[in-house]
Amino acid sequence: MALSKQRKSVMLVVLGGVVCGMVGLSFAAVPLYDLFCSVTGFGGTTQTADAAPETIGERTIAVRFNSDVSNDIPWRFKPSQLEVQLHVGEVGLAFYTAKNESDRTILGSATFNVTPLKAGIYFNKVDCFCFEEQVLRPGESAELPVTFFVDPDIVNDRNLDDVTTITLSYTFFNQGEEALKDYLGEEAQLASRELDGGIRQN
Numbered sequence: 001m002a003l004s005k006q007r008k009s010v011m012l013v014v015l016g017g018v019v020c021g022m023v024g025l026s027f028a029a030v031p032l033y034d035l036f037c038s039v040t041g042f043g044g045t046t047q048t049a050d051a052a053p054e055t056i057g058e059r060t061i062a063v064r065f066n067s068d069v070s071n072d073i074p075w076r077f078k079p080s081q082l083e084v085q086l087h088v089g090e091v092g093l094a095f096y097t098a099k100n101e102s103d104r105t106i107l108g109s110a111t112f113n114v115t116p117l118k119a120g121i122y123f124n125k126v127d128c129f130c131f132e133e134q135v136l137r138p139g140e141s142a143e144l145p146v147t148f149f150v151d152p153d154i155v156n157d158r159n160l161d162d163v164t165t166i167t168l169s170y171t172f173f174n175q176g177e178e179a180l181k182d183y184l185g186e187e188a189q190l191a192s193r194e195l196d197g198g199i200r201q202n
Helices: 002-040 117-122 152-156 177-184 186-201
Strands: 060-069 075-079 083-087 092-100 106-115 123-128 134-136 141-150 165-174
Touching: 060 075, 060 092, 060 141, 075 165, 083 092, 092 134, 092 165, 106 117, 106 177, 117 123, 117 152, 134 141, 134 177, 141 165
Parallel strands: 060 165
Antiparallel strands: 060 083, 075 092, 092 141, 106 134, 106 165, 123 141
């Protein structure tokens, strides 16, 4: 009988450890997956770079721009240009525009990828609006820049010889009221609500 109780106690400890381990892994899964994608370019995840490469190659690639918004964010979001032609290693600058068409202040963040997915590891961003959250007040518009280049090493990857066009896509999502409150701070949030209320009355 004592042995049975001891076994039950051991099993409870083991099961508790398994549950705790699973919870810990669930929290670690997202950052680990993000790290894996950023290192490998998996799923069309782009890379980041501190500076432009030292060499510019002869090969040219067309970069097209795509935009989308989730259902929870009433923004109009679109690229200012449809396509640019760049040599590999050449730094490009493109712009998107976003406008908040609602009567409330919204904090948005943009996810991104490129297609074909296999090109993600060679597509580098030097600077991008997507690195930070964007806040727009009612009716406010913003011009959102992205600086980028295609790694010259792409010419050494035979698997990408067929790539002549890369499409850069962004999707904006609403970060929600709590995130907006944290972003703006208590005083700024209060001022924002007063501003929103004045606009609604008008």
